[in-house]
Amino acid sequence: MSNFWEKLTAASEKNQSLLCVGLDPVPEQMPPRYASADGDIIAGLLKWNRAVVEATADLVCAYKPNIAFYEALGTPGLELLRQTLALIPPEIPVILDAKRGDIGSTAAAYARACFEQFRADAVTLSPYLGRDSIDAFAAYQGKGLFVLCHTSNPSAGEFQHLEIADWRTLDREPNQPLYIHVARAAVHWSPNVGLVVGATYPETFQAIRQVAPRAWFLVPGIGAQGGDLEGTLRAGLRADGAGLIINSSRGICLAEDPRAAAQNLRDQINRVRATHQSAATAPTSGAPSGEMRPQLQQLILELASLGAIQFGDFTLASGRRSPFYIDLRLLVSRPSLLAQAAAAYADLLNGLTCDRIAGIPYAALPIATAVALAADRPLIYTRKEAKGHGLGKAIEGSWQPGEQVVVIEDLITSGGSILQSVEQLRAAGLVVEDAIVLIDREQGGKENLAAAGVRAHSVFTLREMLDVLTAAGQLSPAKRDEVLNYIRGG
């Protein structure tokens, strides 16, 4: 298995673990029991690493040697790293902590060193030089790339907390700390990007998780640096109870009994995961908008004030009567609201594999354009009918067969219009596995798409929308029940 993420998931599931053990040997800290009889330091350090790996291989999801500790020992140190890597069972992924970042040509040499010389499964990278400094690493298929987002050291805030504006969101979002910009941008650089987020600043996790909902975070700072394990897990775990790789180096390697220390930390992590997962899967009925982010609640209320959500007695195109009507075409008349909606789509897009997005005519075309700007993703769109003149295109914009496309639609009812475009895109050789809508009307569309191999993601559901409007006093509980009854087919 050569893909880092598959290896990580398999090891995590097999060992029931989110624990990563750091292998950072320092000669002065080596417990005397590992010392080599002939005084050979490198032999002693290798014995130490071997003992730690043998004691913990069934308790971890990854190992993380930091290359600095090996480079510090000169050429023999690099040989020690090579031998240490050879000790690690092939099914456990190795994250080489190297924090590389340089211009493209140099980055290519660094990437060769990490992935070809040391054959690491993943690497840590600095974002300071921007996207092209990671391209050479991203060119290695299936390797993990952990970009420094918020580090664990005491001076981390000196630059990382600087409040910065983003020209794309200038008019509607307050300035954001640099680490949020890094998180938001880096997860778009490659689908293989994860983030390094230190456990010594647990208060940063919630905001980072919001802008990178699906990314894996590599979390140093537990143990010797005094990071907050429970706070980190509670704010950083994804709803599936994964998404964090909790590293401890000195806390395990310097322990009297590394196995007991690793087992103890793994079990502590799992205890919090167990309660987190049961909270995440608890039924939400009767809990109006309790968990919904304030920005989304605001978005719903503003859509209602724009007239995009109406309650009454409407006749649909099918002739069927409906107690509500949603018209997201109105979004173009309030650009700031269109931008808010686009940002919510962009958040969902973050964790998906996507070479370009595809808008569906007509209602979603301005929305998809706004999403392209918010997420900095190239856009194509399908035509309702191929042009009968000019180039006679059925799909506008530039694209290549084999590219992965995420469909952008305004809302989903049965999923029919999405499926029509998906067929058109697939017939052209594009790969479509995901679609994003603002509102899921919960009338079977998601299930119909799933049957066609398309995952549908919604910013919010009709039920969530009704809950927000009811809690805000804009919809009576009786009307809410009438609408719910209607979508259930009653």
Ligand SMILES: O=c1ccn([C@@H]2O[C@H](COP(=O)(O)O)[C@@H](O)[C@H]2O)c(=O)[nH]1
């Ligand atoms: O923000 C960061 C980024 C990387 N590290 C590295 O993780 C380990 C932590 O070692 P402990 O002994 O568990 O403190 C080490 O290799 C650091 O260079 C980090 O600590 N913080």
